[in-house]
Amino acid sequence: MRTKRLPGLLFLLLAAITVTALVVGCGAPSVGAPTAEPAQPAEPTKEAEPAGQEPAAPTALDFVVWSYGIETIQDNIKNFQAANPLCQINLKDYSWLDYHDTMVGRFAAGDPPPLLYGSDHWLQEWAAANWLAPVDASFPQVTEYSGELAPYALQGMTYNGHVYGLSYYADTIDFVYNAEQLTQAGFDSPPETWQDVWDMSIALKEQGITEYPMILAFSQQEGASIEALISMIYARHQGEGALFDAANEPTFAQEGSAAFEAIQWLKEAYDAGILDPASLQTAEIDQVKSMQAGAHTFTIFPQYNMAELNRPESGEFAGKFKIALMPGDSHSTVGYVRFYAMTPQAAAMGDAALECAWSFLEYFGGKTDGSYTVVKRWAVENGLGFAQLPLFDDPAVEEAFGKWGDVAVISQQAELARSKEGLTPWFGAWDVFTRAEVHKAILGQQTTMDSLNNMVVKWNELAQQ
Amino acid sequence: MNQRIGRRIESVSLNLLALILIIFIVGPLVWVAVASIQGENELLRHPPRIIPHDPTLDNYDYVFTGKIPTAYEVKGQLRSRISQEARLIPAALKNSFIVATSVMIVNLVIGSIAAYTFAWQRFRGRTFLLNFILGSRLLPVMAVAIPYYVIIQTLGLLDTYISLILIYLALTLPFSIWFLSSYFSGIPKDFEDAAHIDGCNTFQALTRVVIPIALPGLVAAAAFAFMASYNEFLFARFLTQSIDSQTGPVIISSIAGNPDASYSLISVAITLGLIPPLILAIVLRRWLTEGLSTSITLR
Amino acid sequence: MAQHPGAARRHHSLRLGRKAYPYLSILPVLIVVALFAIYPIIHAVRMSFYKYLLTRPNDHPFVGLGNFIEVITSYYFKNSIQVTAIYTVAAVVGVVIYGLGVALLLNTSIKLAGPLKIVILLPWALPAVVSGLLWKWILNADFGILNGLLYALGLIDSYIPFLADPTLAKLSLIMAFIWKEGPLVAIFFLAGLQLIPDEYYEAAKIDGGSAWTIFRHVKVPLLRAVFLIVIVYETMTAILTFDTIYVLTGGGPADSTALISWFAYAEIFKGLNLGHGIALAIIIAAVTLVLILVYLRALKPEEATS
Structure with missing residues (x-):
């Protein structure tokens, strides 16, 4: 009937598609993980020829990042391509909050990009799943950079003895205070211990300077909350083994351990109105904003936020925020690293692509003409920290960091920083599934020991899988 | 007569109910629109300013032309709450x-x-x-x-x-x-x-x-x-x-997830999206x- | 029986067309739906019987019902089922009452019905991630506008951390759900009300029915089909609320807003345990199906639409 012509072509096309989908569905129960399955054979009829298939001159590589400073990245890519005309980089980005999950989906669906950002949280997870390629296997020269790196950063990029990337930025978790408010309360030096923090907080509260002197970004969605918590544990603990021993066996579930003390302190501080109850809903961005607004005196967060906190136009307390070494006997803290990584896809695309991948990694995370051009640009323009220790002596970096912080304290804290203990393929999952346990202890729904024990149970369960 | 008054009361109370609903529905959105023409510092006050003292279209200007609002410019630094994705x-x-x-x-x-x-x-x-x-x-x-x-x-x-x-x-x-x-x-x-x-x-x-x-x-x-x-x-x-x-949604959430996110810019994004x-x-x-x-x- | 006998003398091809029409008319829909249903469902069901951990790429043994047993005995299952049940019941009841109320108002001739009709659609247009973000900001304990307003009006002495308290966080989430989903419910009820011929009201009024009896005995029965659809849709939406929670509370504090669907997501995308995640998803689907069947039974329209 004339009225029903429309489905004809559409039907044939979609029927073919359905069959294809069915065929895909009848394979082994695999999500097509590393079973290399390039996208070309399936669809000659579609208009899916955007770019890439003709290796006329340059080799095109996708580079996936989380959305931060996109224009700066594009500018860096432009410079890189000018220096390497045979390599073409296509930038793709996902938001930071979605980055891990989206990449997991892409990897699981069998569509890895050759180049991407990685993080120490997930290195082991991704490497164990064969999603990342060890850089030193193809380019042993990458290890030449190791000597200049802070140990925590190198550890964060190493799995099973292999180096998986070059650092994009690296930073420490720092204790920050509002110096003006502290002076107003009658203290002229920052706290050294958690008892100091307590006493000062009581004074701040009693004098009505800040209603809740301390805020933490402990929302259950905040990926960095585990790092803040571990920094409070490290600072109370001498040496290694604060959380896990060398065999990744938990050591923290006992009364009097640094972890016990840290969580117990938080619980008491919550009850005493020292810790802002809103901490349990706060994520990093709002944490920085409420510090700027002067609502709190103490906090803990990644160092790079100092540039924003002390930005001259940011409000009446701009320039008054200072870093103190993490309170505790050892003053140790967490150092973490985000890095440029490559996947087995780079090698699968051929030698030209692999060479481009290396040139890219080295341009972005290594040295060009003897200097860390891109790393330094992030540090100077955006205040991102770095793991390349020689950069601390770079005059441009010193000047930039001097604007919002005390370079001496920052580098001293960086030297005391350690990577997270327990970095294993299941660390990320353990973190997500145990955030609620810390909440329950702080809210008094269960004892601190109960929480710690539950965290061990979850750890062992994940480790056994 | 009595019925007329009854009608009257009914009409007034229904309109009142509708007004409450309208406030509940658009309240948050009006707040976003207001926030989009304010500077960030106004928004972080305790309590925030509901009526902007110094309204500005700079945030919109940035989204459409890339001109960085004067409030954000720091000598040579492109940091500070400008999520470039806003553009x-x-x-x-x-x-x-x-x-x-x-x-x-x-x-x-x-x-x-x-x-x-x-x-x-x-x-x-x-x-x-x-x-x-x-x-x-x-x-x-x-x-x-x-x-x-x-x-x-x-x-x-x-x-x-x-x-x-x-x-x-x-x-x-x-x-x-x-x-x-x-x-x-x-x-x-x-x-x-x-x-x-x-x-x-x-x-x-x-x-x-x-x-x-x-x-x-x-x-x-x-x-x-x-x-x-x-x-x-x-x-x-x-x-x-x-x-x-x-x-x-993808772009707005990526602006919001950026450590440099400013509520003013997020508000611009939401307002435009409406x-x-x-x-x-x-x-x-x-x-x-x-x-x-x-x-x-x-x- | 839809074919009436008068057409008998038309020729053969037309008869064939008549026969084929139903299938042809649903074909495009069927193709699109099948494309995104058959493979994913087969894939999911198979996967649920294997131990499938992405961090163990070469080791996927068949485990039978192992995944189901593991997730049901997991530490979070009981709590998250409770949270899901409380949240879903409150959210669905709330949104249906709210949406029906708005629809009834829109169906009157009061002055503010016009403006209400325009603005009602707006919350619907906000992506859940964005409305979550918006509420998070409004409810913020340091610079939120709601706290600001309550404080300025002298109703509170100090700011309330709405999202940091297990009970208030749940309430906030339910309110955000109603705000965002209300428009859909209202519009569907409004469309349903439009189908009720005016004569019905007239008849009821002549019989001396009050507004309430008209509502109860004329509108509600005629809206049954809409009730059913809206309740089923909102139940599915509420059980699967994900974006809002992801942004607003992340499941916290202390898992007080962690729905079972959040754990399905977390098992897959955070824990990389596809077997666990999909087993949870199948449990959710089964529960949803049972609920739908219960609704169908309870709300079946009298004249049996099917």
Whole structure:
């Protein structure tokens, strides 16, 4: 009937598609993980020829990042391509909050990009799943950079003895205070211990300077909350083994351990109105904003936020925020690293692509003409920290960091920083599934020991899988 | 007399109720619009300023021209709450609009034809097919996200409008078919019989008689298809990779997830994102309450 | 029986067309739906019977019902089922009452019905991630506008951390759900009200019915089909609320807003345990199906639409 012509072509096309989908569905129960399955054979009829298939001159590589400073990245890519005309980089980005999950989906669906950002949280997870390629296997020269790196950063990029990337930025978790408010309360030096923090907080509260002197970004969605918590544990603990021993066996579930003390302190501080109850809903961005607004005196967060906190136009307390070494006997803290990584896809695309991948990694995370051009640009323009220790002596970096912080304290804290203990393929999952346990202890729904024990149970369960 | 007063009271109280609802509905949105013309520092006050002291269009200027608002400029530094992604908002909203409108149109056309069949035709396999269509939505989206990716990749459609349009059709069609078929079957049967007696075939009966009567239902289904597509996030973020196809929600959430996020800029993004649906709402409003009553007068 | 005998003398091809019409008319829909249903469902069901951990790429043994047993005995299952049940019941009841109320108001001739008709659509247009973000900001305990307003009006002495308290966080989430989903419910009820011929009201009024009896005995029965659809849709939406929670609370504090669907997501995308995640998803689908069947039974329209 004339009225029903429309489905004809559409039907044939979609029927073919359905069959294809069915065929895909009848394979082994695999999500097509590393079973290399390039996208070309399936669809000659579609208009899916955007770019890439003709290796006329340059080799095109996708580079996936989380959305931060996109224009700066594009500018860096432009410079890189000018220096390497045979390599073409296509930038793709996902938001930071979605980055891990989206990449997991892409990897699981069998569509890895050759180049991407990685993080120490997930290195082991991704490497164990064969999603990342060890850089030193193809380019042993990458290890030449190791000597200049802070140990925590190198550890964060190493799995099973292999180096998986070059650092994009690296930073420490720092204790920050509002110096003006502290002076107003009658203290002229920052706290050294958690008892100091307590006493000062009581004074701040009693004098009505800040209603809740301390805020933490402990929302259950905040990926960095585990790092803040571990920094409070490290600072109370001498040496290694604060959380896990060398065999990744938990050591923290006992009364009097640094972890016990840290969580117990938080619980008491919550009850005493020292810790802002809103901490349990706060994520990093709002944490920085409420510090700027002067609502709190103490906090803990990644160092790079100092540039924003002390930005001259940011409000009446701009320039008054200072870093103190993490309170505790050892003053140790967490150092973490985000890095440029490559996947087995780079090698699968051929030698030209692999060479481009290396040139890219080295341009972005290594040295060009003897200097860390891109790393330094992030540090100077955006205040991102770095793991390349020689950069601390770079005059441009010193000047930039001097604007919002005390370079001496920052580098001293960086030297005391350690990577997270327990970095294993299941660390990320353990973190997500145990955030609620810390909440329950702080809210008094269960004892601190109960929480710690539950965290061990979850750890062992994940480790056994 | 007494009745007049009763009417009066009823009218006043109903209007009052409507006013409360309007405040509840638009309150948050008005706040966003107000915030979008304020500087960040005003917003972080305790309590925040509800009426801006120093309104500025700088934030909008940045989104459209890339001119950095003076309040954010720090010598040589491009940091400070300027999420550069904010400049992608207009392009992303265009993508959203194209995708949502396409889904709305296709959904209405193929959806209403199918719904009409399910409502008034009897044929073998009807129950099975209807259950299949409705049941297809039972499995939570997180469980099918990875297979969806594989399908779209196999079709070579990653990072395209078509991928999103296809998926949103699959997500919205079951529900709009269910609603429309139930809606169509609520229309008194005499209308259709009259059409058949006049010599219309089934399809003509649908287009000439049923659709005009069912307009409010069709508008509701259209709004549903548009809104569901306009604001879908999980697949949009998963299947789009560049501004060629990234939609509004993807860009807004990436601005908001940026450590430099400023509430002013987020507000600009949200405010701009409300404009297309606002236009749609104004257009659709007329048809929402023009159903059976008008058709009856036609007869 | 839809074919009436008068057409008998038309020719053969037309008869065939008549027979084929139902299938042709649903074909496009069927293709799109099948494309995104058959493979994913087969894939999911198979996967649920295997131990499938992405961090163990070469080791996927068949485990039968192992995944189901593991998730049901997991530490979070009981709590998250409770949270899901409380949240879903409150959210669905709330949104249906709210949406129906708005629809009834829109169906009157009061002055503010016009403006209400325009603005009602707006919350619907906000992506759940964005509305979550918006509420998070409004409810913020340091610089939220709601706290600001309450404080300025003298109703509170100090800011309330709405999202940091297990009970208030749940309430906030339910309110955000109603705000965002209300428009859909209202529009669908409004469309349903439009189908009720004016004569019905007139008849009821002549019989001396009050507004309430008209509502109870004329509108509600005629809206049954809409009730059913809206309740089913909102139940599915509420059980699967993900974006809002992801942004607003992340499941916290202390898992007080962690729905079962959040754990399905977390098992897949955070824990990389596809077997667990999909087993949870299938449990959710089964529960949803049972609920739908219960609704169908309870709300079946009298004249049996099917």
